Each structure stands twice: as C-alpha cells, then as structure tokens.
Amino acid sequence: MKGVKFNLESNKIYTTYSIDEYDRLQIDSILYLKCYNKVTDDEWDDVLIELNNYKTKEMVVHNSSVCNTKLHI
Secondary structure: OOOOOOOHHHOOOOOOOOOOOOOOOOOOOHHHHHHOOOOOHHHHHHHHHHHHHHHHHHOOOOHHHHHHOOOOO
16 A cells, blocks of 8 residues: 655745745646637647747757657648
C-alpha cells in the first residue's frame, strides 16, 4: 500500500508577491481559446503556419536535434 507522509518539523514558509503585485488570472493562450471555440479555424491555421515558419527559418536548433522538431501540418 502506498502512502504519503509529511515532516511537519521541517516546514518552510516562502514569501511571495501579493495579489496587488502579481496578476494570478489565467492567460488566454491560443490553445485555451481553441479548446473553447473562441478561435476560428482560419485563425488557428494562421497560428500553425506562423509557428512552422518560425521553427524552420528562425529557431536555432543543433544539427543533431533537427529530427526532434515537430512541424504542424
């Protein structure tokens, strides 16, 4: 049987930004928008074309890793 135990003697408290200093709202990524049908198919195709152009013409990739670069078709 698997279980989880916590060592309560070594808890650490970290300070972070307050809600006034850091916006914790979700980011409306293009993938998020696509999942909820807020992006048309033409807009989605444009994004993939732009991404492929970046990957094939601008992105620096080591020669031995080119085979790992996925293009969207």
